[in-house]
Amino acid sequence: MRFLIISLVVMGTVSSCALKTTKDLIEVTPTQEFYVNPYFSDSNQDYVYKTKIHLKDNFFGGLLVFKKIGSDQHRVVFTTDFGNKIFDFELQGSTFKTHFIIEPLDRSFIVKTLVRDFQMLTQEKFRIAKNFKDTTYLVHQSKQKNRRNHHFVHQETNKLERIINTTATKEKVIVTYSGIDKTSAEIIKIEHQGLQLTIDLFYIQN
Amino acid sequence: MRKTLLIICFFCAQHMGAQEVLTQEEEQAFKQEVIQNAKETQTIVSDFVQYKHLSFLNNDIETKGKLVFMAPSKIKWEYTDPYEYSAIFKEDKLYINDGGNKTNIDIGSNKMFKSFNKLIVNSIKGDMFDENEFSISYFKTTEGYLVRFVPKDKTIHEYISSFELTFIKGIADVSEVRMIEPSEDYTRIVFENKKLNTTVSNAVFDH
8 A cells, every 4th residue: 555655656746747748749769860940041031020929918019030141140130110129139059149139128037038039949950869759740859958849840741830948847938830831930929838928920021 | 452442432422422411501491491391281191111121131121001190299100011000109108009909108208208209200290400409410412302310319329320311302391211220220211192281080090
C-alpha cells in the first residue's frame, strides 16, 4: 500500500512536470542536423504587417516591418499608423542592437521579450536536439538559451504551421502561421501564455 | 578621380540649385499669404497618400486615405487602403478605430501628444511660423515653395528632426508634408484632390 502511494505521488509529480507540448507525441530519431525556418528569409522582400497588440485590457496598433539585411541578420521596426517609429531593432544570431526605442518602452524586460519573439520568428537555422511526431506533424525541438523551440511542420505539406517556445516544463509563447506562402505567412499570431499579451500580424503587400 | 569629383560637385550644385533661398521680402510676402489662407480655411477635405521611407526597405510603405479638417482643430485621418483605420482628434481627445478596435487617448493630459496635435493642425493649414518653436528656413523650388521647420523642443527633436512643408506656386496651401526623423528615415504625406471650405457635417467626427 505504502509503495502504491509513493508510486502515485512520483507519477503525479513527473506527469505534472512533463511538457504539454510533446506529451502526446512519439519521440523519433532525427534524420537531419538542422531545421531551416523559411519565413523572413528572402532578402529581396519587404515583409510589412499591419499589427494589433493586446496587452491585458490595452490595445495598440501599428505596422511591423521585417527585412533580411544579411546572412542571419534582420531589421525589425514597429511604427504607428502615422509612421512614427516606436522601436527599431537589428538582430544578428543571438545578439541585437537597438537603433531606436521610445522612452516608455525602453525597459529591459520589454526589450528582452520583444527581441526573443523576433529572434524566434526570424532565426533561420535551428540545431535539432530531438524529433517528435504524431499523425499530422513532425516536431523539431531545439535549444535557445534556457528555452526550447518546437517547430511543428505539417508532414504532408512540409509547411511550418506553429512554433511553441517553452521552458523545460512550461509553454511560454505560441506562434501560429496561416495563409502560408514559400517565404511568408499572411497571418501570424503570437500568444504569450503568462503575460496576457497577444500580437496579431496581417501581411500587407508592399 | 578628379573627373568623378567634378561630376559629383555638378550634381550637388544642381540639387542645391533646385532649392533657392527666399529673399526677406519674398519670405514675408509668402508667409502673409499662407497665414491669410490658413485664417480663411474653415474646412479641408482631401485624399492623401502616405509614404513611409525606411532606408533598408526596397519600397516605401504606401497607405492611402481621406483627411477631413474643421476649424479650429477637428481632424479625421481615415486610412482605407490597404487596411481600415481612423483617428479623430477633437476636444483634447484622440479617438482611434483600428479595424473595429476602438480606443480613446486623452491628449490634454499628455504634453507630447498636445504638441504633436498642434503640429498636425498647423501643418495641414501650413501655418507653422512660430519662431519660438522652430528654426525656419524658406526655399523656392521649381514647383513652388518648401519651408523647413526644425523643432527647438528637445523632446520633439528626438523623434522628428525637421518638418518640411511643400506649397505649390500660386496656391498658398500645403501639398505635401514630410516628417524627417533623426535617422533620416521619413514619413511623406501627399495631398490630392484637396478641397477648401466645402460643407462638412459634424457627424464626420463621430466615433
